[in-house]
Amino acid sequence: MAKFITFEGVDGAGKSTGLEWFADALRQRDIDLLVTREPGGTPLGEQLREILLNQPMHIETEAMLMFAARREHVEKVIRPALQRGTWVISDRFSDASFAYQGGGRGVPFEKLEQLEQWVHGDLQPDLTLLFDIPIEVARQRLSNNVSLDRFEQEKGEFFEKVRQAYLVRAKQSPNRIRIIRAEKSQSEVQKELSDIVASI
Numbered sequence: 001m002a003k004f005i006t007f008e009g010v011d012g013a014g015k016s017t018g019l020e021w022f023a024d025a026l027r028q029r030d031i032d033l034l035v036t037r038e039p040g041g042t043p044l045g046e047q048l049r050e051i052l053l054n055q056p057m058h059i060e061t062e063a064m065l066m067f068a069a070r071r072e073h074v075e076k077v078i079r080p081a082l083q084r085g086t087w088v089i090s091d092r093f094s095d096a097s098f099a100y101q102g103g104g105r106g107v108p109f110e111k112l113e114q115l116e117q118w119v120h121g122d123l124q125p126d127l128t129l130l131f132d133i134p135i136e137v138a139r140q141r142l143s144n145n146v147s148l149d150r151f152e153q154e155k156g157e158f159f160e161k162v163r164q165a166y167l168v169r170a171k172q173s174p175n176r177i178r179i180i181r182a183e184k185s186q187s188e189v190q191k192e193l194s195d196i197v198a199s200i
């Protein structure tokens with residue numbers, strides 16, 4: 001059965017590099033695979049991404065737009081792919097809303113749970129890889145980027161809250177969320193990812 005796998009972590013954790021490497025390893029096993037991202041993944045979702053990453057707004061508007069983009073993504077991309085037997089890897093999904101909008105911004109978790117229930121009550125990732133890293137290290141990595149979006153411009157304190165909310169989420173779903181210690185060397189992270197690929 002096709003699997004739905006998501007990648008999560010604070011900005012600068014190395015999640016995107018890990019994702020590319022993981023996707024290549026799956027393709028080498030001849031797995032039919034679709035790689036997508038949030039916010040985004042559909043033409044409308046990409047337009048919402050542009051707004052979300054650049055435009056200041058109320059924190060609940062932000063939460064609802066994240067889930068609005070997700071609604072499109074689930075119906076138009078993720079579910080059809082899984083139904084035809086294509087595996088899906090998404091660079092972020094609802095755990096990011098709990099971490100950033102819930103932990104970082106302070107939107108009540110109960111409200112996010114309602115949105116989650118509404119948008120994909122019957123669909124959860126089969127596996128989530130959470131790239132966890134001390135915030136100082138993540139920020140050091142981000143400092144090489146020339147242009148930072150609205151989230152990346154936030155202070156260390158914001159990211160500390162995002163990180164903690166991700167870790168709480170991982171504790172709540174220990175069977176789904178696997179923590180990758182991303183401050184380790186790239187070869188150690190790759191070894192861990194390749195063990196995971198071999199086991200699924």
Ligand code: TYD
Pocket residue numbers: 011016037038039066091092093094095096097098100101151152
């Ligand atoms: P990301 O794809 O990590 O950005 P980049 O292209 O820089 O690698 O994600 C974009 C930002 O969106 C990221 O800072 C986290 C934020 N985000 C939320 O706040 N809530 C969400 O639900 C999602 C999916 C992303």
